[in-house]
Every structure is written in structure tokens, then in C-alpha cells.
Amino acid sequence: MGDCVEKIIFISRQYNTDIEIIQCGTEKCKNGHFYGPAVRDFYLIHYVVCGKGFFQVGEKTYNLTKGGGFLIVPGQLTYYQADQKDPWEYIWVGFRGVKALELLELCALTQENPVFEDIGVGEIFKSMIDGYGMKNAQLHVLSKLYGFFAHACQNQKLPEEKSDLKKEYVSNAINFIKSNYMKDISIGLITKEIGLDRSYFYEIFKKQTGISPKQFLIDYRIEAACKLLRQTNYKISDIARSVGYEDEFMFSRMFSKRKGISPLKYRNAQE
Numbered sequence: 001m002g003d004c005v006e007k008i009i010f011i012s013r014q015y016n017t018d019i020e021i022i023q024c025g026t027e028k029c030k031n032g033h034f035y036g037p038a039v040r041d042f043y044l045i046h047y048v049v050c051g052k053g054f055f056q057v058g059e060k061t062y063n064l065t066k067g068g069g070f071l072i073v074p075g076q077l078t079y080y081q082a083d084q085k086d087p088w089e090y091i092w093v094g095f096r097g098v099k100a101l102e103l104l105e106l107c108a109l110t111q112e113n114p115v116f117e118d119i120g121v122g123e124i125f126k127s128m129i130d131g132y133g134m135k136n137a138q139l140h141v142l143s144k145l146y147g148f149f150a151h152a153c154q155n156q157k158l159p160e161e162k163s164d165l166k167k168e169y170v171s172n173a174i175n176f177i178k179s180n181y182m183k184d185i186s187i188g189l190i191t192k193e194i195g196l197d198r199s200y201f202y203e204i205f206k207k208q209t210g211i212s213p214k215q216f217l218i219d220y221r222i223e224a225a226c227k228l229l230r231q232t233n234y235k236i237s238d239i240a241r242s243v244g245y246e247d248e249f250m251f252s253r254m255f256s257k258r259k260g261i262s263p264l265k266y267r268n269a270q271e
Helices: 100-106 119-131 137-155 159-180 187-194 198-209 213-231 236-242 248-259 263-270
Strands: 005-010 020-028 034-038 043-050 053-057 060-064 068-072 078-082 089-096 115-117
Touching (some): 020 119, 020 137, 043 119, 089 119, 100 137, 119 137, 159 198, 187 213, 213 236, 213 248, 236 248
Antiparallel strands (some): 005 020, 020 089, 034 078, 043 068, 053 060
């Protein structure tokens, strides 16, 4: 299987009746690194931090990239392998318990639907590894796993609904911009507000709108400024602040770049 960079947190058995953490770890795989076919006696979730690979169970093969993850169910024969050119790095957590199946089903993670795609949970999985070397590693990893369950129960949908989920993320971002464009907001703040990785957010936003989130924000501000220029006699500096620009000169440059004329000339042309 080749040498890989691994870090593993082994947990002493605590016999938690609801959820018992077995182990947690991270692995940066070599090209083509694989595991299986093999069977586990506990639940195991892998989350892909970067790179590519595939997961096989039964007759099905799932290709996964950054932000994707897969569930291995106890007693299920599975196989997974890193990409030959862009091998994945993943974080895994193994667990069992009387509440395990119930919680997974609430997250729409089942034997029939073992994969998910949610970059928003990346920080939860990454923080699990912070428990390495802690005396209370069991509780630390357990708390993060419950954090994943809480997030996934609220946000995870079945595969056929994922396109609708992406539309919902973009819609939420647009609504946030429309409600806050007059404030000092950034794309980083927007992605934090809706809970997405910045690069993933950029990708789905541009795919659905045809423009970048930054361009959408600028265009929306400029159109709001045009309305104020047409309908009011406010000073240019007041209008600039009203659409999110503290610097009047920056506003004028941005306006001229988008409209081809200065704010003052735009106003005069409307008279």
C-alpha cells in the first residue's frame, strides 16, 4: 500500500453507551494508496481535506474530492483508493454506540447513501486532530463528532437534492449582500456567514450567476448608487457611504469603471 504520512489518536475504551470513539486520525496518502477490500466492526467516517480518490462498496463506486466524505458501516466490505496523480489527504473518525445509527440516519448518512459533500464541516474535522496528545482526547474528539452530527442534521440533504442545496447557498449569499451592501462587508465575511469554504463558494456562485461574488457585490452597490443619484440630491460623499464606500474617491473610481462616466456626470445626464 506504500508509505503515507499518518497521525492517529488511539482512544482507550470508555464504553460510552451513546457514542464511543474508537480512534481518530489523518493521513496524507501517496499516489494510488489503497485500503481493502476489508470489513470494519465499527462506523468510520472519512472526510477529504484535499486531493482525489474513490470509494467502493458493493456494486457502487463513488469519486470524491475536497469537501467530500464517506461512511463505512460495520460488517460492510469496502475498498478505497487515492488518485494516481492527485492523491487525497483525509481525516477519519471511528466510533460505535447505541445512538450511532440513529444519529447517522438523521444526517441522511446510511448504508444506502454512504457519501456526502459539505466543505462547511472541514474545520470540524480538522479540529478533531487538535486532540492529539491531550489527556481528554476522547472527550475532545467526541465533542467534535457531535458538532458534525449537529451540522449535518441541519444541512445535509440526499444526493438528488444537492443542486438545490447549492442554489440555497447562493440565494442566502445574495440575500445577505442585498441586506448588508451598505456596510463594510467582504467576501470572506459572506462565506463565513453562510458557512462555506471561500474557493468552493466562489465556484458555485459563479456557476449559477455567471459572475464572481465580488463583482456581484460591486455591481449591486453601483446600481444602488445610480438609484440614489437619480432620485435624490444627496452629496456624492453621502451616496458613497450609503452604498458601502467610506472613501468617496474609491467610490467614484469604481463607479466610473462600471458605468464609463463619473457619478456627477451620471446625475447630470439624468436631468
